[in-house]
Structures are given as structure tokens and as C-alpha cells.
Amino acid sequence: MPTPDTVRSHYRICPLCEACCGLEVRTEGRRVVGIRGLDADPFSAGYVCPKAYALKDLHDDPDRLRTPLIKRDGRRVPATWDEAFAEIDRRLPPLLAEHGRDAVALSVGNPAAHKMGLLLYFARLARALGTKNVFSASTLDQMPKQLQSGLMYGHWLSVALPDLPRTDLMLVIGANPMASNGSMWTVPDFRGKAKALRARGGRLVVIDPRRTETAEVADEHHFIRPGADVFLLAAMVRTLFDEDLVRLGRAADHVAGVDAVRDAVAGFTPERAAARCGIGADTIRRLARQLAAAPRACVYGRIGTCTQAYGTLASWLIDVLNVLTGRLDEPGGVMFAKAPAFAANTAGPPGRGRGVSTGRHRARVSGAPEVFGELPINALAEEIETAGPGQVRALITVASNPVLSAPNGARLARALDGLDFMVSLDIYLNETTRHADVVLPGLSPLEEGHYDIAFPQLSWRNQARYSAAVFEPPVGHLPDWQSLLKLTAIVRGRGAGADVQALDDELAADDVRRMAGDQADSVLQSVGRWTGPERLVDLALRSGPHGDRFGVVPDGLTLARLADTPGGIDLGELQPRLPEVLRTPSGRVELAPPLLLADLPRALADLDAPSPPMVIIGRRDVRSNNSWMHNLPTLAKGPQRCTLLVHPDDAARLGLADGALARIRRGDAHIEAPVALSTAMMPGVVSLPHGWGHDLPGVRLGLAAERPGANLNAVLDESQMDPLSGNAVLSGVAVEVMPAPPGG
Numbered sequence: 001m002p003t004p005d006t007v008r009s010h011y012r013i014c015p016l017c018e019a020c021c022g023l024e025v026r027t028e029g030r031r032v033v034g035i036r037g038l039d040a041d042p043f044s045a046g047y048v049c050p051k052a053y054a055l056k057d058l059h060d061d062p063d064r065l066r067t068p069l070i071k072r073d074g075r076r077v078p079a080t081w082d083e084a085f086a087e088i089d090r091r092l093p094p095l096l097a098e099h100g101r102d103a104v105a106l107s108v109g110n111p112a113a114h115k116m117g118l119l120l121y122f123a124r125l126a127r128a129l130g131t132k133n134v135f136s137a138s139t140l141d142q143m144p145k146q147l148q149s150g151l152m153y154g155h156w157l158s159v160a161l162p163d164l165p166r167t168d169l170m171l172v173i174g175a176n177p178m179a180s181n182g183s184m185w186t187v188p189d190f191r192g193k194a195k196a197l198r199a200r201g202g203r204l205v206v207i208d209p210r211r212t213e214t215a216e217v218a219d220e221h222h223f224i225r226p227g228a229d230v231f232l233l234a235a236m237v238r239t240l241f242d243e244d245l246v247r248l249g250r251a252a253d254h255v256a257g258v259d260a261v262r263d264a265v266a267g268f269t270p271e272r273a274a275a276r277c278g279i280g281a282d283t284i285r286r287l288a289r290q291l292a293a294a295p296r297a298c299v300y301g302r303i304g305t306c307t308q309a310y311g312t313l314a315s316w317l318i319d320v321l322n323v324l325t326g327r328l329d330e331p332g333g334v335m336f337a338k339a340p341a342f343a344a345n346t347a348g349p350p351g352r353g354r355g356v357s358t359g360r361h362r363a364r365v366s367g368a369p370e371v372f373g374e375l376p377i378n379a380l381a382e383e384i385e386t387a388g389p390g391q392v393r394a395l396i397t398v399a400s401n402p403v404l405s406a407p408n409g410a411r412l413a414r415a416l417d418g419l420d421f422m423v424s425l426d427i428y429l430n431e432t433t434r435h436a437d438v439v440l441p442g443l444s445p446l447e448e449g450h451y452d453i454a455f456p457q458l459s460w461r462n463q464a465r466y467s468a469a470v471f472e473p474p475v476g477h478l479p480d481w482q483s484l485l486k487l488t489a490i491v492r493g494r495g496a497g498a499d500v501q502a503l504d505d506e507l508a509a510d511d512v513r514r515m516a517g518d519q520a521d522s523v524l525q526s527v528g529r530w531t532g533p534e535r536l537v538d539l540a541l542r543s544g545p546h547g548d549r550f551g552v553v554p555d556g557l558t559l560a561r562l563a564d565t566p567g568g569i570d571l572g573e574l575q576p577r578l579p580e581v582l583r584t585p586s587g588r589v590e591l592a593p594p595l596l597l598a599d600l601p602r603a604l605a606d607l608d609a610p611s612p613p614m615v616i617i618g619r620r621d622v623r624s625n626n627s628w629m630h631n632l633p634t635l636a637k638g639p640q641r642c643t644l645l646v647h648p649d650d651a652a653r654l655g656l657a658d659g660a661l662a663r664i665r666r667g668d669a670h671i672e673a674p675v676a677l678s679t680a681m682m683p684g685v686v687s688l689p690h691g692w693g694h695d696l697p698g699v700r701l702g703l704a705a706e707r708p709g710a711n712l713n714a715v716l717d718e719s720q721m722d723p724l725s726g727n728a729v730l731s732g733v734a735v736e737v738m739p740a741p742p743g744g
Helices: 055-060 081-099 110-114 116-129 143-153 190-199 229-242 249-254 258-264 270-277 281-293 311-324 377-385 409-417 480-491 500-526 532-543 559-563 594-606 648-654 702-706
Strands: 008-013 022-028 031-037 069-072 075-078 104-108 134-136 169-173 203-207 220-222 297-301 394-398 421-426 438-441 462-464 569-572 615-617 644-646 661-666 669-677 685-687 736-739
Touching (some): 081 104, 081 421, 081 438, 104 116, 116 532, 134 377, 143 311, 169 229, 190 203, 281 297, 311 594, 480 500, 480 532, 500 532, 648 736
Parallel strands (some): 104 134, 203 220, 394 421, 615 685, 644 669
Antiparallel strands (some): 462 569, 644 685, 661 736
16 A cells, blocks of 8 residues: 555646646656645646546556567568667668658557657657658648637647636637637636636527537537528628628737728628527627627637638638727737747747748649648548559657558558558557558656646746656657757668757757857757756746846746646736737738638638538547547446437437447448437537447557447548548538448
8 A cells, every 4th residue: 555655746747638737747756656736736626537537547557558569471560779770771671762851651549649749759750850741730620720819820730729717708610618618728627617608797608510518518509500600700791891890909010901802792691591500699799799899809710610621711810800809909809828938920020021821732643732841641542542642651650650640541551451561659549540550659758757848838927837757768769859969860861870869969950050159059058957848948037038048047947847846837817919919021910811811702602502401410428538538447437428319309310229229321421329409409410429430450548449439530532621621521521311220
């Protein structure tokens, strides 16, 4: 039994979802004996969700890879690290030499956003490789929001965030922060903050095809036809103009394009939108009026608004509503975080910049434009299958599982089997890594230090936090960043025997010389305590807006200061940042980006089209996060979660029974899932959670395989994308639903 003398307490930032809660992890030796929320954390204030307790399961999981694997005679067998990198060095450089850099593709998944070594050093690998074929999970859930933010404010991560603690009215559309604790908005304990909103007399309104967990605590909920958000939002914008409700407020001098937006939405009357979205014209007008009249208000939309054919337009119109009602950059409206590190909108000359551009290159087969340096992950299979110059012949995946998380994974799986070579860096042999020739195991999150690289740019409150490793890595096990540096050395022609520490020193020195010029030597000396990702974090913190400027500001941030402050440092509530935050060429908020105006007629032409009789949407569960948490006992226990939610009226019409299997079909593709009757569903809409389907051969996820669930993406069409962002269409897809035939 643990005793007070043998138990140690560690501060840890949870790496399992965007909430990034602060934890106290108690250990005895190398065993985790307790996890709880840390009350002293200024950001999460002791809040945790069930995922935090599963960190112990993840650390102890017997299926988690702990040694490299090499494919030999059709089987993946354990190998030494030297053998693994020797195999990569033997096969990858000749392929590059013969076919060029674009013959190797890169794919990175969501877990990389929660590991600083993966995120920072994946960028180094991508630069060294120089391929145009870079793919990520961003085009499965968030690229529309990033593109819209970049076009309006000048950077991909200048995302306008709800100031929930000070608002009087929050309109949530296509988002479920009660389950996600925010998405593209880092907000632990949304329930507590929503409760405080209502206690001070504020109101929460939710628009969603399902009466979600968030809708259950709201003052008002409206069903909407999936994929119709753009019509509702455009009609609300038109109402603001029609009724002279446009008030730009303090942002007026910083906004361009108001008249262009007025002209662009002229065809979207509430009456026309009502039939398409399933919300009455009177309600559309009332929502617009209430948004304009509230003392402080904000609109927030997320994955439901992104994963559809009009994802970028819907994301844009949400921010248009916030701007036209004077909510942009105002307390209680939508505001911009001021991240202490790694934020381009806090660096360089304030108030003006180069902005963003798309289409610097295009996918070879589909012609889809590059966005934020990436191509749509939906295009990966065809880039592998289609012969000709530039064909993808090799793939490196980093914490990425597109066979399960992208549409038509069966096609992608076949394509992966046709590659000349594949390398995966991952903690599991999953639906994607089972195709790899070499698998490099990552460390447990508890065996590496943690600083959130991206999420402080999306945080409900400004903060800086760092947590050191809880355990030392196993002897001989490379940290994730060193594995990526080894790959970087190989693609740069330095071979598998390259000294990664020397390469890391060299690359860090190059970074500092670009940043500090003649002062580079003294800057490098000042961060000499650190190496690897910690050194990069220290450099970014010290040169950031709250940093010590390498000794010039004595009380400024450094990594050493954060390491000595378990729980982190509170940097205060969000503050107005216009015009300083802008990085557009004009130095103004671009309310009417030409790329978006040019796409709006596509939506207008679709406004009067009939809705399909049955469509499917995904859903989020607080005990799950995409495809990589279904092997953890703490989260897997309890009732079956991969069920098809069906409204009772639809079930009666279709002959479906509660608990019986239903078949979901689109074209020749079909899946089967147990029915759960639910009046929370809008009639004509069914819901199946994303990220399941753990029943493929060659996968080593023993617990997940016991209840594998059905893979929603198996019936989705990889050719369907938002044309502007390349984001996959995962919501509002027309399907047929029927009782499963006996025997399946």
C-alpha cells in the first residue's frame, strides 16, 4: 500500500483534449496511484473530465508500443532502434533520389498537438523533406475556421474567441462544448461557466440537429437541417442590414468591406432560408435582433459548421455576425488571446502584415489548393494510386490514423499497401500503422515534458504553464523529438548514425541567428540549460510579449520560471487587441475576403434545393476523442457508445427497433450499428459517433476490439470537400437507413 512517505506529487497538464486541464499526478515509484484536478491551476481551477483519469491507463496500456517494429515476411516484429533507423536509411534516401521530394508524403494527427516534441520537430522534418504532399487532421475538422480567420485577421491562428465569463448572450451553433470543453477554443469546465452565465441573468441559445449536452443546459434550442448553417447565418446577416441593426462599435475604424457583405447576402431572405434550414423566418429575425440588442453577446460555431460543404462560408458568417453587432474585440463578445509564445500575431510589427494566401501549389490529381501548407487528407489515397510524375510512393505518419478518421478508409488502406515504403511514429499498432514497414514507438505522455504550443492562442484566459516529465523515459527509448530528428538527418543525407544532439544544436543556432543576429551567441548561452523542445520553448517564451527579453525584463517569462511555478502563471483575462493583433496587408479586418464572396453564389444556388430525406451526422462523447482513446479501461467501461441515435418517428417509419441493428448505406458502402431511440434527434437526421471501427485485421488494440463499433467514415465520400479549405464533408451526408438483414 502507498504511504505518505513513498508517494510523490507531480504537476501535469492533461494532454488528452483541448481543455488542457491542470492535474496533480501522484506516483509511487513508476506507478501512478492517483490523479485529480489541481485547484491551484489558474486556468482550469481543479476541473477535470474522465479523460484525465485515463492517463494512468494510457501509461500502463499493455498494447502501447515500447519497441520499434520492422515488417519482415509480412509480419511486424520487434527490432532495435539501430535496426529500425538502418532500415529507414536503406530504403528512404534511394527513393528520394530516384523520384524526388514530392514522392514522400507526410501525415500528422491530432495527438501531435498535445506533445510539444512532435509538433515542434514535425515542422523540422517537413522543412528538411521539402515535399508538397503534407496532410493532417486539420482538413478533417478545423481548416475552414483557420482559413476564415487568416483571411479576415491575417493569420491562421488569430481566432476570435467567446469571452464567456463576461457575456450576456451566447449563441452556439454546431458545437457541443459541454462534451468537448471547447474546440478551437480552450475552455475547461464549460458547464461551470455556462451556469455562471445564467446565474447572472445571461442566456445560452443552441442551434444543432441534435439536442446535445450543451443544448440540455441552454435556455433555448433550435433544430437545424445539417449543412444548412450557411443559409441561417446569411439570413441573420441580411436581417441586421434590413432592420438597420448594424453597429460596428469600437472596431468601426478597423473594418473594411461592410458594403460588400451587404450586397453579397441580399438573396438570403429569412423566408427562403427557413425552408432550407428548418428554422422559421420569424425565429431567424428574432435571433438576429436579440444578438444585436444584448448588452454583451457572442456567436460561437465549431465542428458542425466546419465539416460540411459550406464550412468556410459558415465559419466566416459567424464572425461577420460578431463584427456587425459590435462584438469583435469587446469584453463579453469575441476577443483574441495573447499567447506568451509561438504566436505570429504577437511578433513583428503590430497591426499589419503579409496576410495569408492559398493555392501556392495544388494536389496533383484533384487540383485541390494548398491551404496553410497542407493538402486535403481526402486526396491522399488518389495521390498514392495515380501513376505519373509526383506520385506519392512513400509515407511518414506521425500520430496519425487516417484509415479510421478520414472518409473511405478502405480505399486508403488499399493505397497504403501499394506504397514502396512507409514509416509511422505512434504509440499503437492501429488501423493505419499496421501498414507501415517501420513503426517507431512514442513515449508515454508522462515520460516527456509538456508545454502547449498552440492552445494558448485559443485559450479562454491568458496563461503560461509547463509541466515536467513525471517519469524518466525507459533506458534506450528515444524521445519523440529525437526520433523525428533522426528522420530529419536521414532525409538530409546524414545517415542513420547522425548525432541528433549535434543536429539539434545546429538547428537551434540557425533559429537564433535568424532571430537575434549579432546577439546570437549570448542568446544561445542564456538558454544553455535546456535542450530539445524545452530549449525552443524557452527561446519562444523569452522573446514573446511577456518574456524577459533574455535578461532585459527581469520579471519576464522564462521556462525556468514556469518550471518553478507548478500550476503556471495567470496572465489575466482577455484584453482588446485591435488593431495590434492584425496581420492583414491593409492593416484592417477584412470583412469581405474576395475568395469567400466568390463562393457565396454557390450557396445561393443551393438555397432552394430540397433536403435529402435522411442525413447522418457525427457526435462527440466526453469519454472519447477521435480514434485513439478506445483502448483505455477507464473510458471504455459503461454502456455502448457507438450507437445510432434515431428519432422514434423515423424508427417507426423505417421499421427500426431500439437496440436492434440498423444498416446505414450510401451507394455500395454500408455499416451496421445498434439503434438507440432518441427524441433529442431532429427527425430526418441520425447520429453516429466518429472514430470507431476497431475490427480490422493486424490491429493490436485488444480492449477496443472487444467493442469495435462502426466506422462512420466508411460510408462517407472522400471526393466531397469544402472547395475553399479542402475540409472533408463529414456532416449532413445523405444516407439510407434500414433494419440490418439477419446475419449481417
